[in-house]
Amino acid sequence: MNEQNYIIEPIGIIRSGLTDIEKAPHQGDEGAPDAWLELRASVAEALVGISVGDELIVITWLHCAQRKVLQVHPRGKIEAPLTGVFATRSPDRPNPIGLHRVSVLEIAGHRLRVGPMEAIDGTPIVDIKAVLTRVDDR
Amino acid sequence: MNEQNYIIEPIGIIRSGLTDIEKAPHQGDEGAPDAWLELRASVAEALVGISVGDELIVITWLHCAQRKVLQVHPRGKIEAPLTGVFATRSPDRPNPIGLHRVSVLEIAGHRLRVGPMEAIDGTPIVDIKAVLTRVDDR
Numbered sequence: 001m002n003e004q005n006y007i008i009e010p011i012g013i014i015r016s017g018l019t020d021i022e023k024a025p026h027q028g029d030e031g032a033p034d035a036w037l038e039l040r041a042s043v044a045e046a047l048v049g050i051s052v053g054d055e056l057i058v059i060t061w062l063h064c065a066q067r068k069v070l071q072v073h074p075r076g077k078i079e080a081p082l083t084g085v086f087a088t089r090s091p092d093r094p095n096p097i098g099l100h101r102v103s104v105l106e107i108a109g110h111r112l113r114v115g116p117m118e119a120i121d122g123t124p125i126v127d128i129k130a131v132l133t134r135v136d137d138r
Numbered sequence: 139m140n141e142q143n144y145i146i147e148p149i150g151i152i153r154s155g156l157t158d159i160e161k162a163p164h165q166g167d168e169g170a171p172d173a174w175l176e177l178r179a180s181v182a183e184a185l186v187g188i189s190v191g192d193e194l195i196v197i198t199w200l201h202c203a204q205r206k207v208l209q210v211h212p213r214g215k216i217e218a219p220l221t222g223v224f225a226t227r228s229p230d231r232p233n234p235i236g237l238h239r240v241s242v243l244e245i246a247g248h249r250l251r252v253g254p255m256e257a258i259d260g261t262p263i264v265d266i267k268a269v270l271t272r273v274d275d276r
Contacts (some may be wrong), residue, residue: 004200006262008144008233027270043232046208049225056224059235063143070184086194086266087187094181095146096234097197097265124144127235128224132165 008061010124011046012039018120021064025118026075027089028100034115037125043075044110050128052107058100059127060119065096098123101131146199149184150177150248155173156258163256164213165227166238172253175263182248188266190245196238197265198257203234207246234259239269 006027016035025032037058039047050056067091071082085093098119106113154173156162163170175196177185188194207230209220223231236257244251 004262005148006146006201008146010143011232017161038147042246043208043224046222048209048220048222048225050222054225057237058185059233059237060264063144070181071186075159082186084184084186086181088266088268089270093184093265094149095197095264099197099237099267124142126233127231130224130226132227 008126010061010126010129011043012037012125014060014117014119014120014123014125016121016123017118018118021120024120026035028102028116028118030118032116032118034105034113035117035119037114037128039110039112039125041110047110047112050104050106050107054104055131056102056104056114057129057131058102058114058117058125059129060098061124061126062091062096062098062119063124065091065093067094067096069093095126097126146264148199148264149181150175150227150263152198152255152257152259152261152263154255154257154259156256159258162258166240166254166256167257168223170254170256172243173233173255173257175250175252175266177250177263181249184244185248185250188242188245188250190242191268192242194240194252195267195269196240196252196255196263198236198238199264200229200234200236200257201262202258203229203231205232205234207231235264264273
């Protein structure tokens with residue numbers, strides 16, 4: 001098997017009032033607040049075409065996650081059977097990628113206000129993608 | 139801004155009859171074939187709980203992508219206006235993460251047959267996640 005590794009150079013950072021990982025919701029739709037995506041000026045051109053009201057997928061690097069964890073009790077419930085992390089949304093996993101579906105609320109230069117966002121302040125941003133439209137709208 | 143980079147250690151590789159990137163569909167729902175996810179034996183434990191019929195999100199590293207491209211003509215149509223890659227699903231982007239929603243068709247040890255999968259043979263796999271259920275089912 002190909003043993004090559006790859007390097008993520010974050011494109012920006014999450015700025016949020018959520019600073020305590022213990023208090024962060026498990027998922028965005030469980031009461032997560034708005035947050036600012038503070039993008040690097042060097043990638044500002046890549047935002048052209050994004051408008052307020054758009055739905056985006058924000059991809060983060062969950063920098064506080066444990067990369068050696070392969071099984072968890074889902075949602076931290078000790079009574080739930082141990083489950084492989086690939087069958088869950090646990091942040092702990094070998095490559096701790098976070099996926100967040102958000103709406104764009106405000107655009108200020110290369111900063112976007114979006115919500116809901118359950119990732120804490122300081123979380124690195126890896127990528128931003130359009131939500132796929134139906135195949136017959138493309 | 140935090141300037142730290144992060145290292146992705148692939149958890150496996152795509153095995154597919156699709157070998158020519160020029161012939162690969164843009165998206166899975168545009169006629170993409172099934173493929174095998176060949177996971178490393180070292181992460182086999184992380185698959186526990188995945189069953190045939192499950193819906194998963196496979197996250198790949200689009201290793202043939204151009205990382206310096208910030209704007210594209212969407213879907214390669216030269217008549218479409220140049221658009222920032224973060225407003226599109228272009229594979230070319232600073233961190234070329236691929237997102238693929240698939241169904242599990244077959245499980246053989248630490249190999250999963252899934253579909254549809256538009257990524258070509260040899261594409262590194264970064265992560266696998268459960269599709270989120272509705273908030274009131276969690």
